Amino acid sequence: KQEVTQIPAALSVPEGENLVLNCSFTDSAIYNLQWFRQDPGKGLTSLLLIQSSQREQTSGRLNASLDKSSGRSTLYIAASQPGDSATYLCAVNTGFQKLVFGTGTRLLVSP
Amino acid sequence: SAVISQKPSRDICQRGTSLTIQCQVDSQVTMMFWYRQQPGQSLTLIATANQGSEATYESGFVIDKFPISRPNLTFSTLTVSNMSPEDSSIYLCSVVRPTRSGETQYFGPGTRLLVL
Numbered sequence A: 001k002q003e004v005t006q007i008p009a010a011l012s013v014p015e016g017e018n019l020v021l022n023c024s025f026t027d028s029a030i031y032n033l034q035w036f037r038q039d040p041g042k043g044l045t046s047l048l049l050i051q052s053s054q055r056e057q058t059s060g061r062l063n064a065s066l067d068k069s070s071g072r073s074t075l076y077i078a079a080s081q082p083g084d085s086a087t088y089l090c091a092v093n094t095g096f097q098k099l100v101f102g103t104g105t106r107l108l109v110s111p
Numbered sequence B: 001s002a003v004i005s006q007k008p009s010r011d012i013c014q015r016g017t018s019l020t021i022q023c024q025v026d027s028q029v030t031m032m033f034w035y036r037q038q039p040g041q042s043l044t045l046i047a048t049a050n051q052g053s054e055a056t057y058e059s060g061f062v063i064d065k066f067p068i069s070r071p072n073l074t075f076s077t078l079t080v081s082n083m084s085p086e087d088s089s090i091y092l093c094s095v096v097r098p099t100r101s102g103e104t105q106y107f108g109p110g111t112r113l114l115v116l
Helices: none
Strands: A004-007 A012-016 A020-026 A032-038 A044-051 A054-059 A062-067 A072-075 A086-091 A099-101 A105-110 B004-008 B010-013 B018-023 B031-035 B043-050 B068-072 B075-080 B089-098 B103-107 B112-114
Touching: A004 A044, A004 A086, A020 A086, A020 A105, A032 A062, A032 A072, A032 B068, A032 B103, A044 A062, A044 A072, A072 A086, A072 A105, A099 B043, B004 B043, B004 B075, B004 B089, B018 B031, B018 B089, B018 B112, B031 B075, B043 B068, B043 B075
Parallel strands: A012 A105, B010 B112
Antiparallel strands: A004 A020, A020 A072, A032 A044, A032 A086, A054 A062, A062 A072, A086 A099, A086 A105, B004 B018, B018 B075, B031 B043, B031 B089, B068 B075, B089 B103, B089 B112
């Protein structure tokens, strides 16, 4: 059974710092991995999608990497801003577009 | 991206009653998914809804408790039946759309359910 873990569970940083969020999964047989952010009281916003054959994807200040063989992904946020404060979720596609979600990292960026 | 709406956005219900949640997508999709997010936890897939066939349920979820309808390619409903306080959760629907990166999943805003 696929299990997805995210470390740290919570993170508090001052504005401007670069930070790394970690995601690990137990079964490397995945089709892709997707990073989301969830704001309080709202749904999920898709940030980045990495196919299993890819090593990384970039969007603006966000960079996600994938090491499928070791079951790891990282989300790098450059020059963090207070607007980045949210819960970040990673999810692996185990087939038929079924997603298994991680436990989430709650990020707080202070001005 | 995809524009997904859900109704109701939130509700407070009495135990033993049922609630039907609607999910509307801005254009046709083959599969729609229903997820649950219990308080303080991450999302768990309930079922996959295909138009013209019965929904496929994940382990731990059954049709009698969570009946799903998929009358067309832009709409689905999830009913939470005979509710108990343990059903208090956020229920989200999602769809997949092709993007430059690949098949990307998009989520609705969620329905926040509190069962008393």
